Amino acid sequence: MAKTQQYQPLSGIDDDEGKENVFIPGEDGDTRSTCSRSAFALCVVAILVSLVVNVLLLIDNTRLRDSSRDSGKTKYSGINFDTMVPFQSFSDYWNPNISDEVTDANWDAIDTNPMAISLHDDFAEQVGLGPSTRFPWDTERSIYYIKGFHDLHCLKLIRKAIVSKHNQDNRTFTLSHLFHCLDGLRQDVMCTADDTPMPALVPHHVGDGQLRRCRDWNKLTAWATRLDQHACHDFDDYREATNTLEVFGHCPQDSPYRPVVEAYFDYHGHKDPYELKEEENRIVF
Numbered sequence: 001m002a003k004t005q006q007y008q009p010l011s012g013i014d015d016d017e018g019k020e021n022v023f024i025p026g027e028d029g030d031t032r033s034t035c036s037r038s039a040f041a042l043c044v045v046a047i048l049v050s051l052v053v054n055v056l057l058l059i060d061n062t063r064l065r066d067s068s069r070d071s072g073k074t075k076y077s078g079i080n081f082d083t084m085v086p087f088q089s090f091s092d093y094w095n096p097n098i099s100d101e102v103t104d105a106n107w108d109a110i111d112t113n114p115m116a117i118s119l120h121d122d123f124a125e126q127v128g129l130g131p132s133t134r135f136p137w138d139t140e141r142s143i144y145y146i147k148g149f150h151d152l153h154c155l156k157l158i159r160k161a162i163v164s165k166h167n168q169d170n171r172t173f174t175l176s177h178l179f180h181c182l183d184g185l186r187q188d189v190m191c192t193a194d195d196t197p198m199p200a201l202v203p204h205h206v207g208d209g210q211l212r213r214c215r216d217w218n219k220l221t222a223w224a225t226r227l228d229q230h231a232c233h234d235f236d237d238y239r240e241a242t243n244t245l246e247v248f249g250h251c252p253q254d255s256p257y258r259p260v261v262e263a264y265f266d267y268h269g270h271k272d273p274y275e276l277k278e279e280e281n282r283i284v285f
Contacts, residue, residue, distance in 0.1 A: 072215065075127050077223040081213040087198075089208040104163065107156055114224035115149035116233035116248070118142070135231065136248055137257040143231055143248075146224055148217075151188060154181030156237045174240055230255055239274045246273035 073080035092098070092106045118135040119142060135141035157173070158181055164171040198207030234250035241247050249265055251258040 079219045083214045083216045085214045087207045087210045089205040112149045112153040116231040118231045241273045243271040
């Protein structure tokens with residue numbers, strides 16, 4: 001006599017609702033639902049796919065973060081270390097075969113006016129900058145000083161003081177300003193902590209010709225002098241400005257602030273930006 005097959009309805013389907021039941025006989029009287037088995041398999045596949053996708057996204061995001069850190073991309077200008085520049089023992093700014101007049105002119109020609117920049121409050125907050133001096137021509141902007149240009153300004157000032165002493169001229173310098181510059185450069189060098197090993201085959205030519213990965217200075221200048229954040233800044237590296245509003249009154253032709261600046265000075269007139277108002281701790285260096 002044939003063995004009686006035993007059947008069980010698919011779980012999750014209610015007979016009382018008049019829905020059709022599907023039955024699959026199993027071996028040895030055990031029955032399993034094909035639909036349940038298929039649903040379970042689909043769930044497993046979906047979970048595995050989800051896990052794989054999330055792992056790939058995590059790897060990709062980590063790689064992008066590492067790439068951003070490795071390239072040195074900044075959150076301010078967006079420039080990164082994408083320019084290879086050889087280190088030079090001799091350059092247009094120091095070379096015993098070039099006259100002092102030429103090297104002096106080359107140093108004087110370095111433009112540090114882009115040091116001052118006007119940033120909108122929203123951008124400053126977005127990148128985590130603290131409050132700063134308000135930009136005189138826009139109530140929603142503040143003045144910030146770009147570190148690289150400030151360092152160059154300090155180098156120019158210190159060099160000028162050394163050359164002035166060597167030439168025994170009567171140019172005066174504020175001692176506190178020189179010390180401020182020296183300490184600022186010290187902090188920047190120690191903060192950077194450049195660990196590049198430099199070859200030294202010839203005395204006084206340490207690292208000569210060694211390629212270094214640098215940020216593009218021209219790109220930084222272009223970012224700093226964009227019309228929408230140009231600070232209308234023009235000053236003398238070697239003199240102390242006392243009427244500081246004057247140094248922020250030099251807007252380029254297409255600056256949105258040029259009409260406001262011109263109207264202000266037409267009404268109030270100009271002052272000497274470097275008027276000596278009080279004796280400072282000066283030294284003929």
